[in-house]
Amino acid sequence: MILNLVKLCVGVDSVEDLQASIDFGLADKKSRGVEVIQFHTTRMVPKRADELLDGGSLYWVIKGNIQVRQYIQEIRPFTDPAGISRCRIVLEPRLIPTVWQPRRAFQGWRYLSVKDAPADLTAGDSGILALPPELRRELADLGLL
Template sequence: MALNLVKLCVGCDSIETLAAWIDFRLEEKRAAGLLPEQFHTTRMVPKRVEELLAGGSLYWVIKGNIQCRQRLLEIRTFTDDEGINRCHLVLEPKIIPTEWQPRRAFQGWRYLNAEDAPLDEAAGKSGRAALPAELRRELAELGLL
């Protein structure tokens, strides 16, 4: 069974904002003649790499709820210019909306077992996917989702 990561999506207030940021960064890389791949840089390197790469995803917490995920493609370690070990979490640029799952703020990333991960929105049974994003946000802020 695949293992996942969960991380706060700092600076994004919606899935649409995240998607726009990804598109912008990929286009920026294409324009610079670089390989257009998406990755997230983190200081801590996961120890359970094999489990994560066996179908795992990075679940994004946006505005206090897990709202979407991206499939993990590769985990690359490197040392930055200051001599600090870091890690690139290489992600599939496709965003997969999930059922919303409340999550308190935390630093860094956390492991997320498959059985604890929210269902993909298309596989869910709640019908929340039919609600406009703004309405979902307001209902979540009121604690009704």
């Protein structure tokens, strides 16, 4: 059974900002000669990792709305230099825009079932993607997105 995660994307104002951050991080890793992967580090290791790795995604909450997702490729538990257990959630760097879904602030991550996850935007929704991020945010605040 497929399971997803939802997480706040702190410090990011738009999907474009998130993509720029991912691109910068991957280019930096390549220039330093380290493994070129995109991941998100968390404190807790998901207990339902098998379900996440069965085709699950990480849905990002940006400015109060789920706006985009990334496929989860791998879960890598590790211990940091301070001896604290952590987890790297390895993600496909490609962002998949979704229908916006409002979310209140929370800490950490939450599981998200397939039935509760927002749908992906399709080619028919290309007009929404063409709008500037500020306008999309204003429309979402008005409940129109």
